Amino acid sequence: MGDIASLIFKRLGYGLITLLVISIIIFFMVELLPGDIAQAVLGQGATEENLAALREEMGLNKPAVVRYLEWLSGAVVGNFGESIVTGERVSSVITERFINTLFLAAYAAVIAVPFAITLGVIVALLRNTVFDRVANVLTLTSISSPEFFLGYILILYLSVKAQMFPAIASLSADMTFLELLHRTFLPALTLVLVVTAHMMRMTRAAIINLLASPYIEMARLKGTPPWKVIVKHALPNAWAPIINVVALNLAYLITGVVLVEVVFVYPGIGQSLVDAVSKRDFPVVQACCLIFAATFILLNLAADVGAILTNPRLRHPK
């Protein structure tokens, strides 16, 4: 057991270091601004006094390293400073939106994961038949389409023409859970379509890879029935790649969610990020980027840890 624990700790430590490096990149990238933040906020016409006052207020006179440490220690407890544009606390704006985004991603994942894995296994078992070819072309098309294309197609057919679902996913506090699911169905479905295609292809590749290994052939040759080959021989080794596929695609969801939120005007963190970028509201941009990157790293970490935990070779050391 000690082996697994040390492996996992190593991986966690590595993830933490990566996150630290990324926080450095995110913070110091803003320092690269031509001029500085005060200049960017006030524009070219600002007087020296105004600039100096704003620099004082924002603490820009301290050395960058000190400000980085202050920002990081604030970020750890969820305090990202104040928005330049509205003056509100960034955390109070973002927290609720982040929960909304997580809800949307979870909604999509709950549908997509079982669906994609089942389909992926079926397609892998039927490989090189017509169904496999058709699935290949369909998933490739889905992967190649920009998220906003799928989103607008769904709006056109399911919302405008069939009038089954609302095109705009606005939320209000007094909605019942069912109403919420109905309201957010189209954005979730868009994400499901994209992620399912990715996941199916990866599951198919993982399973085919596995079925080519010698021990599966051995099991077949000794006359084991096909279902038993799958359940007893293939599945225990398939968990690692499948967990990997799931976590990687959930990480992919994190990026896809930005475009989908904009298409459906969904009040999530991706929407705030895009708004903040066009208004050049750096504290909000930094906070959103850090949150996205942290989620991304966390999911990749989960993939690796899951792969370690389910690896039969590690669980039963010689």
Place this chain on the structure above:
Amino acid sequence: MSIFVITYFGLLIGVSCLAAYYEKRSAFLMLFSLTLVSFVLGIVGGTGALRSVAIGAGMLAFAAGVSFAFREFLVAITPPKLAKEIKTAPLTASFGMFVIFTYAIAGIFAPWIAPYGESEVISSAFAPADANMLLGADQLGRDMFSRIIYGARNTVGLALLATMAAFFMGATAGLLAAVKGGWFDQFMGRFADVIMSIPSLIFALLMLSIFGPDITVIIIAVAIIYAPRVFRLTRAVAGNVVVMDYIEAAKLRGEKDGYLIRKEILPNSTAPLVAEFGLEFCFVFLLVAGLSFLGLGIQPPTADWGSMVRENATLISFGEITPLIPAAAIALLTVAVNFVVDWMLFRSSGLKEQ
């Protein structure tokens, strides 16, 4: 039961019987499952659903015909050695080549093909299609069709430039890392790991917020984001070549790193690198389209597919499909490149999945 429905099922069942009789197993399976699906579709969606299935099948058949003809055309005009290779291309790959060819023509000859200029206002906003304007006007009264043609030049051109920048950076770093090894290799590897652990769209947004939406910034941002992927692949491919005896021999002859890379390593790793270029292009193209959809890509009035979708999105709520055409153009090119890359990977690596 209209005549259409009867012909529809009659044709499907007739052709699947024929397929079964001539023992074309896969064709039979596909046709018969289509028949079964059609029963359900017909009950749920009525004649309309069946009609769209028929239209879809017709378009597929048309695309297959075009790709077949294009493949024969390529075989006829290329020298014998290349023609032999092209003959083995599946229909999907030749469809991809056909689409890429069309886009290239549209992009290069845009000013001659497009009836109007890309920022020329010729009618009222959202004017419907007429004899003058194939696809109607956009939100400012500019000709949609002309803007789509110009978009092939602007959007694809930008994505191509950005991909080349990323590829140049990544491939150079990868080759150098493979040849030099040691701390340089280690450092570049770790650096690539860090960049790759930031989601690409997020990283691009961060850079654009700082340096402003500008074409040079987009190209540099994309290059930084995608270079690590190219680096990894190049490093892996070149790493396999570097350990060969002929490299050892060249090193003993006293050849410099530059010679090793150009004369020994590159010729032996072109195939995977070319395929990787196609794949990278797809990622970059989708990222650039996403950025311009968010209003952070190529700035107006330059025609650009991503922003065209966003600007005309209101039309969708009136049941119009015009705003979807630029989006479909993006999807079609990405699919086409993917098809060609699939074939090239299959051919070059002898990667025959069981």
